[in-house]
Amino acid sequence: MPDEELTVDQLAARVGMTVRNVRAYAGRGLIPPPRLVGRTGYYGHDHVARLTLVRELLDKGYTLAAVERMLGELPDGALALGVFETLVNPWTPSEPEELDELQLSERAGVPHDPAVIARLVELGIAERLDDGRLRIANTDLLRTGLDVIRLGVPLDAIFEMLPKLFAQADAVAKIYVELFRSTVWRDFTNAGMPPEGWPEIQRTLEGIIPLAGQALVAAFRDSMAREIEVAAYEELGLDPKTLPSTG
Structure with a gap:
């Protein structure tokens, strides 16, 4: 619930951290100050979201200094934080x-x-x-x-193939990322990153990966069928040039 408020102990339990770490990250400005009632601080949804993001970034191997820098440069607001969360854990x-x-x-x-x-x-x-x-x-x-x-x-054949597979996956991923950057994101930044535009950016980011996967599988299915057919012709001593054209 967005309106739920937590004590520091409850916040630490919610995000899987120690109270000491929560206080330390608060001291470094990674979360905003709590709402004070007397001497008790109360934390809300934004604190949970930011600390969860801190934990995920640290788990991915980022240094605390790098996390500080990234969150410090992040535009204010829960919508921008949600987009950054999607970027960190897109799928x-x-x-x-x-x-x-x-x-x-x-x-x-x-x-x-x-x-x-x-x-x-x-x-x-x-x-x-x-x-x-x-x-x-x-x-x-x-x-x-x-x-x-x-x-x-054989395992050796799989190990030899995997780096090639990863390289091809990287190449396809770059195509889709560049498509997003050169269209939706560029239009958004050229418009000055208006607050009302963040939800659309997040929807696009959340949708582009599964759609890219579907398109890749569809294209791969056709390519795989063609390559198997060519290989079969070659193994049987036939000329692959005699295969019917698919273009």
């Missing part, structure tokens, strides 16, 4: 998962090999935690990879 298709090395090996159906785990960490698919367990941020990607392994594709 979370699955919850992160934590498991140990043996559990991961069992799930993949392959013998435990520290070198394989090290490669997963190197590729950014897994993150090693302080207790030695592994944190998988993108469980959908892991699940897909495990399904490919079960189809009989």
Whole structure:
């Protein structure tokens, strides 16, 4: 509820921080002062939103100084904060998962090999935690990879393919981001970032990722069918140039 007010202890519990950290971040100006009633401070929705964003940025590896700078440059208002929250966490298709090395090996159906785990960490698919367990941020990607392994594709081939896949995904993402920046965002900034324009910016940001994914899947489906057909012709010793044109 936007009108709900919390004590500092309740605020800390709500955002998953210690009271000491909440007070420290307040002292650095990362949240506005509370509403005081006598000696008790009361915090609202904006405080929860800002501290949640602080925690998420720190979890992503930003330094406290960088978080201070970003929030300091952010335009005032809950609408701008909501847009920035969308930028930080534009799409979370699955919850992160934590498991140990043996559990991961069992799930993949392959013998435990520290070198394989090290490669997963190197590729950014897994993150090693302080207790030695592994944190998988993108469980959908892991699940897909495990399904490919079960189809009989060697791990080495998958590891060789993944950087190429990530590079192609980066290229497609840049196309859509540049589309947004050169149209909707440019018009918004040229208009002086009017307060009434923030909701539309947020709606666009929240919608562009799933729509981009749908368009990419549709285009990929056609390309994959074509490439399989070409490969089949080549493997059978036929000339791919004799394939019927799709253009």
